[in-house]
Amino acid sequence: MTAALGLDLRPVIEQQPDPVLFATVSGAHLYGFPSRDSDVDLRGAHLLPAAALVGLREPEETRSRMWDRDGVEMDLVTHDLRKFVRLMLRRNGYVLEQLLSPLVVHTTETHRELTALAPGVLTSHHAHHYRGFAGTQWRLFERNGELKPLLYTFRVLLTGIHLMRAGEVQAHLPTLTGEVTEAPAYLAELIAAKAEREHGGAGVDRDRVRADVERLHGVLDGAQAASALPGAPSGHDALHDLLVRVRLEG
Template identity: 80%
Template sequence: MTVDLGPDLDTDLTSVVAEQRDPLLFATVSGAHLYGFPSRDSDVDMRGVHLLPVTDLVGLREPEETRSRMWFRDGVEMDLVTHDLRKFVRLMLRNNGYVLEQLLSPLVVHTTDTHAELVALAPDVLTSNHAHHYRGFANTQWRLFEKNGELKPLLYTFRVLLTGIHLMRSGVVVAHLPTLIGEVDAPAYLPDLVAAKAEAEHGGADVGHARVAADVERLHAVLDEAQAASVLPGSHTAYDALHDLVVRVRLQGLNGLQG
C-alpha cells in the first residue's frame, strides 16, 4: 500500500504493517504531513491502534498498551506509535482532539472494518469541551515559540487554534492548515510561513513577535466565542457503543479473527 505524501516523499509502507507482532486495526500519517506544512526533511509520523491478545490483559504482567518505534527507511525517519484499542477508545472519550485527528486522518496507511466503525462513531464523541484541548495545545506551542523563536511551534499554535475554531463552528475536525486558512479568519501572512517551513524544519519565524502575539490573542478570543456559540453538546454520547465495539473486537481476536 502506498501513501502519497507529496512529490518529495512517496513511501511504500506496507511492510510496516506486516512487521507488527499484533494486528494493527489502523495506521495513519499524522504530524506535519497531515497538518499541511511538511518540510523537505520532515519525518513521517504514523499513529494507530493495535489489538492486544486477551492473555496480555488478564495475566500478571502489565500490558503493552502503547508501543513506539523509530527507524530510517530510504533516508527518511519513520516513527510509529500505536495504542491498544481499549486505551485509544478511552482517549477518544476524554475530549482528546489529537487522537481524533489521527483516527480521521485522510493519509491512511492501513485500515480495517474496526477503523471504519471508529470513524463512524467519532461524531458522537465530539463536544464543545474539545475547545479546551485546542486552547491548551496552543498555549504549550506558543510558550515553545517564545522560547526558541522557531517557525514550527508558531505554525502549530495557529493550526490548533484554527482547528478548534473550525470544530466549534462546524462540528468537523480539520487538521490541515492550508485548508483552514481558506475557511477561518486567519492572518494573511500564514501562507508565507507555510512556504518558509517547507524549506527548513527548524527555521526561524520571519514575522514580528508583536504582530503574531496580537493575532494569537485574537484567535484565542475567537475560539472562546465559537465555543460559547457552538451547537456541539457538552458531553459525548458514544460510551456504550464504543464499549460494545471494544468487547466485540477483543472477542473476535480471541477467536483468531481480525478487526
C-alpha cells in the same frame, strides 16, 4: 498517500507483533506544512489478545518504534484499542485527528467503525484541548523563535475554532485558512517558508503575531460559547460494544 511520500509502508505494518487496526500519517504531512526533511509520523491502534489483559503482567498498551528508512526518519506509535477508545472519550483532539486523518496507510473494518462513531465523542469541551495545545506551542515559540511551533500554534487554534463551529475535525492548515475567516493572511507565506526548512527562525513581527494569537484565542472562546456541540460525549456505549466485540473476536 504512501506513493506520494515515495515509501511503501505496508511491510512496517505487517511486522508488528499484534494486528494493527489502522495506521495513518499525522504530524506536518497531515497539517499541511511538511518540510523537505520532515520525518513521517505514523499513528494508529493495535489489538492485544484477550489473554494479555486478564493476567498479572501489565500489557504493553502503547508501542513506539523509530527508524531511518531511505534517509527518512520514521516514527510509529500505536495504542491498544481499549486505550485508544478511552483517549477518544477524554476530549482528546489529537487522537481524533489521527483516527480521521485522510492519509491512510492501513485500514480495517474496525477502523471504519471507529471513524463512524467519532462524531459521538465530539463535545464543546474539545476547545480546552486546542486552547491548551496552542498555549504550549506559543510558549515554545517565545523561547526559540522558530517557525514550526508558531505554525502549530495557529494550526491548533484554527482547528479548535472550526470544530466548534462546524462540528468537524480539520487539521490541514491550508484548508483551515480558507474555512476560518479570522485566519491571518500571512499564514500562506509562513507555510511556504516551512516547506524549505524543518527548523529555523520564523522571521516575523513578534508583536503582530502575538496580537493575532491572542485574537484567535478570543475567537475560540466565542466559538465554544456559541457551539452546537454537546457538553458530554454520547458514544460511550457504542464504543464499549465495539471494543468488547472486536476483542472477543480477536
